[in-house]
């Protein structure tokens with residue numbers, strides 16, 4: 001039985017940070033992530049969508065392990081004026097819910113099936129990030145369990161749901 | 168010689184679309200990607216950052232092969248009022264420049280090195296998306312060649328640069 005989706009996972013150990021309204025010019029992303037790397041902070045996801053044309057600014061979102069949140073905020077407190085950010089927002093009530101499998105991206109219908117499943121459960125999708133082998137949605141922590149269960153069912157996966165939860 | 172970054176690639180065959188100001192409630196992402204899947208449109212990247220709190224709206228960005236752009240716009244023309252989008256923006260002058268390697272995400276410094284390299288070359292990073300094995304930046308098509316060259320050098324990769332270009 002060919003399964004385009006091999007597994008589902010939920011990671012509840014991360015916090016999401018957004019650095020808001022930075023100038024959309026070369027060097028800004030570099031300054032931000034160099035400062036974090038200098039403190040040895042490991043970043044999991046980086047999500048940056050397109051810049052706003054009128055203000056020529058953008059937001060840079062990323063996730064870190066919740067245990068690194070305090071250290072991350074210390075770095076950003078010092079850095080935000082330097083890079084021109086208007087604000088730094090934190091959300092530590094997130095869960096990263098992912099479906100994984102080989103060659104998913106070239107199969108229209110897999111992402112939409114994941115999103116439809118979450119929608120049917122009333123789960124709001126806060127952020128989305130994809131790669132060829134993984135589609136990840138950030139949702140409320142409180143929605144993680146039912147999201148996991150729903151995705152296991154729709155993709156015919158009988159694995160131990162609790163084994164796929166991190167954090 | 169351990170190389171955390173195994174290769175660099177540039178994909179010039181894609182176009183980026185942004186569906187703007189959609190309501191941040193369950194079902195919106197599902198409607199959008201179901202409509203695309205129904206037309207058999209293959210989506211490569213999906214990037215959705217956090218929603219704007221005041222308006223409770225969000226933007227959903229994604230890329231398709233340039234050859235699917237016309238078909239995609241036909242779908243979106245019909246769909247945009249239905250899902251409440253204010254606008255649909257298209258950018259077909261993008262190149263997706265990626266570094267790939269095993270276990271990059273847990274190594275602080277790799278993303279920042281990529282971003283610093285692009286910054287030093289004066290290349291603006293339009294969008295960012297990451298996974299454990301790949302960090303992708305969308306840049307101007309005109310910046311693809313020098314981005315590729317710069318990244319090959321900084322990550323000590325002597326491969327044939329032209330072999331890593333798609334589209």
Ligand SMILES: C[C@@H](O)[C@H](N)C(=O)O
Pocket residue numbers: 022023024025026027028029030048058059060290291292293
């Ligand atoms: C916003 C940020 O990514 C900027 N465009 C840069 O290149 O650094």
Ligand SMILES: C[C@@H](O)[C@H](N)C(=O)O
Pocket residue numbers: 123124125126189190191192193194195196197215225226227
């Ligand atoms: C914006 C869109 O992703 C919405 N939050 C949804 O869940 O469908």
